Amino acid sequence: MSKKNVREAALDALLKIEKNQAYSNLLVNDAIKKNELNGKDVALFTEIVYGTVQRKKTLDYFLSPFLPKKIKKKDEWIIPLLRMSIYQMVYLDRVPDRAIIFEAVQLAKKRGHRGLANMANGILRNIQRSGLPDFEKIDNDIERLAVKYSHPIWLVEEWVNQYGLETTKSICEANLKTPPMTARVNGSKSTVQEVIDMLEKEGVIAKPGKLSSDAIEIEKGNFIKTKVFEEGYATIQDESSMLVARALAPQENDRVLDCCAAPGGKTTHISELLNGTGEVIAFDLHRHKVKLIQEQAERLKLKNIHAQALDAREAEEHFPKESFDRILVDAPCSGFGVIRRKPDIKWSKSEKDVQEITKIQLDILDSIAPLLKKGGTLIYSTCTIEKRENEQVIRAFLNKHHDFEANETLKNNLPNKIRSYLKEGQASIQIFPHYYESDGFFIASLRKKPS
Numbered sequence: 001m002s003k004k005n006v007r008e009a010a011l012d013a014l015l016k017i018e019k020n021q022a023y024s025n026l027l028v029n030d031a032i033k034k035n036e037l038n039g040k041d042v043a044l045f046t047e048i049v050y051g052t053v054q055r056k057k058t059l060d061y062f063l064s065p066f067l068p069k070k071i072k073k074k075d076e077w078i079i080p081l082l083r084m085s086i087y088q089m090v091y092l093d094r095v096p097d098r099a100i101i102f103e104a105v106q107l108a109k110k111r112g113h114r115g116l117a118n119m120a121n122g123i124l125r126n127i128q129r130s131g132l133p134d135f136e137k138i139d140n141d142i143e144r145l146a147v148k149y150s151h152p153i154w155l156v157e158e159w160v161n162q163y164g165l166e167t168t169k170s171i172c173e174a175n176l177k178t179p180p181m182t183a184r185v186n187g188s189k190s191t192v193q194e195v196i197d198m199l200e201k202e203g204v205i206a207k208p209g210k211l212s213s214d215a216i217e218i219e220k221g222n223f224i225k226t227k228v229f230e231e232g233y234a235t236i237q238d239e240s241s242m243l244v245a246r247a248l249a250p251q252e253n254d255r256v257l258d259c260c261a262a263p264g265g266k267t268t269h270i271s272e273l274l275n276g277t278g279e280v281i282a283f284d285l286h287r288h289k290v291k292l293i294q295e296q297a298e299r300l301k302l303k304n305i306h307a308q309a310l311d312a313r314e315a316e317e318h319f320p321k322e323s324f325d326r327i328l329v330d331a332p333c334s335g336f337g338v339i340r341r342k343p344d345i346k347w348s349k350s351e352k353d354v355q356e357i358t359k360i361q362l363d364i365l366d367s368i369a370p371l372l373k374k375g376g377t378l379i380y381s382t383c384t385i386e387k388r389e390n391e392q393v394i395r396a397f398l399n400k401h402h403d404f405e406a407n408e409t410l411k412n413n414l415p416n417k418i419r420s421y422l423k424e425g426q427a428s429i430q431i432f433p434h435y436y437e438s439d440g441f442f443i444a445s446l447r448k449k450p451s
């Protein structure tokens with residue numbers, strides 16, 4: 001396949017994402033490799049693709065007054081082209097409008113015909129001339145939030161019902177920001193400060209994280225190319241994710257089950273906390289993903305991880321009852337806490353998906369429940385902010401499994417900063433992306449009653 005220039009590659013990527021053929025984060029990396037983009041082009045390509053997907057609803061609001069009533073099905077690719085051009089005109093300072101419009105016209109000519117090129121030219125010039133409409137003119141609160149912060153109306157409505165207007169606004173705002181790059185320091189090898197110093201010698205500037213005591217935040221430089229990364233002193237991970245293994249609080253010689261484990265971020269953290277003792281049985285539904293756990297374990301030289309492919313809903317049939325000291329269920333979920341990283345999630349997931357996934361989450365919990373020893377800890381976590389997948393799953397589980405109880409010691413294993421968000425005696429926490437710029441995460445701690 002021939003190489004394409006940045007904007008043509010971006011249009012291709014947007015069309016694939018639109019057809020739900022690929023996840024934005026995976027596709028961006030593939031396209032960069034395939035089109036041999038480098039340096040500034042990588043940054044521009046990534047910015048155009050992520051930005052256009054993130055701001056889709058807002059861009060459509062800008063675009064809709066100027067679009068013809070009917071566009072032939074075969075010409076519908078013109079819409080993503082117009083969206084990405086408006087995105088650049090409104091949100092990117094570094095490229096002049098006339099260059100953006102020129103590129104759009106060239107692309108429309110190449111893919112379609114002169115008529116479409118003229119249409120693109122006319123629409124973009126009209127938008128440029130007439131300025132942008134005022135969001136404040138949208139009367140309905142939910143619609144205004146949805147358009148201004150580019151989220152689907154159903155999702156905004158859901159969040160407003162669950163958390164109120166102000167919190168929803170903060171969530172939506174945070175979802176449009178680029179997340180910081182953070183890494184977890186392998187505490188069994190060195191301290192946060194030692195890793196920061198080692199990185200500095202390799203030309204990478206980092207500082208301690210904002211939330212987790214295990215975290216560093218990379219400010220400048222290519223972390224993945226450093227010896228610090230290669231030799232397993234640190235692992236890329238979001239700060240909220242780092243709180244999960246801490247909440248599980250594995251003790252030396254524990255036998256731990258991590259049953260939705262790939263790519264192994266939390267498995268390796270648990271293993272590090274075990275300090276070379278005990279073992280972590282890690283499995284994931286998908287065989288190809290199990291390889292990712294093994295690769296991580298190898299890079300970090302962790303010997304107590306045993307990874308295998310298995311459906312967690314069948315775990316009960318594969319292990320003896322009460323054979324684990326601690327169990328982590330980092331469940332598959334809607335992912336609404338990581339919209340910053342995977343913006344296509346907000347457009348591709350539906351209410352129905354949420355309903356379906358809660359059944360899987362409960363089935364997984366039901367299956368692993370007998371495997372936990374009496375007195376053992378069960379942590380349930382998700383990277384979503386959807387109560388039906390979080391609080392309600394835990395409530396349903398506790399209603400069914402009377403041998404389990406809420407574990408109120410959760411707060412003892414969380415950083416001070418986040419404890420203020422926990423009410424007295426609360427055994428679960430919802431972290432929002434606007435708290436400390438970390439992912440939206442839910443963590444619940446349960447305990448199997450001692451007898």
Ligand SMILES: C[S@@+](CC[C@H](N)C(=O)[O-])C[C@H]1O[C@@H](n2cnc3c(N)ncnc32)[C@H](O)[C@@H]1O
Pocket residue numbers: 241259260261262263264265266267283284285286289310311312313330331332333364383
């Ligand atoms: C949130 S991700 C886990 C992330 C992982 N714990 C980490 O920290 O790197 C959820 C994982 O659950 C896996 N999964 C989904 N359904 C499953 C099932 N029925 N049994 C086991 N794993 C499953 C998915 O393949 C996915 O890798």
